[in-house]
Amino acid sequence: MPQPSSRFHDTLGLAHAALAEAEAQATRQEDRVLAFFHAHPAQRYTPVEVHRRVLPEAPLTSARRALTNLTTAGHLEKCAEQRPGLFGKPNCTWRLRPPAPPGTQLALFGRP
Numbered sequence: 001m002p003q004p005s006s007r008f009h010d011t012l013g014l015a016h017a018a019l020a021e022a023e024a025q026a027t028r029q030e031d032r033v034l035a036f037f038h039a040h041p042a043q044r045y046t047p048v049e050v051h052r053r054v055l056p057e058a059p060l061t062s063a064r065r066a067l068t069n070l071t072t073a074g075h076l077e078k079c080a081e082q083r084p085g086l087f088g089k090p091n092c093t094w095r096l097r098p099p100a101p102p103g104t105q106l107a108l109f110g111r112p
Helices: 016-039 047-054 060-072 105-109
Strands: 076-084 090-096
Touching: 016 047, 016 060, 016 090, 047 060, 047 090, 060 076
Parallel strands: none
Antiparallel strands: 076 090
């Protein structure tokens, strides 16, 4: 049985080669999403907005997965601000995680 992937959430039981390609694709998607947030550091975006602007060729769940993984890795942060989603339901927003203030322990030892 393949090892669980750190980026692609294998719920399909993919064979080794297919799993490796899915992992590579997920990595590329996350790189694109992170680059987008770096290009717009002061903005907040919902998963639907990220999907439409960055990953329109992928399923919406890929944008959601990328946001979750980048948040877990400490690159993004989930915000309290919400906006209406596809069906009028509130969606949370994400933004680039701001750097730790200079001189703090977070800055000295790095953020998670």
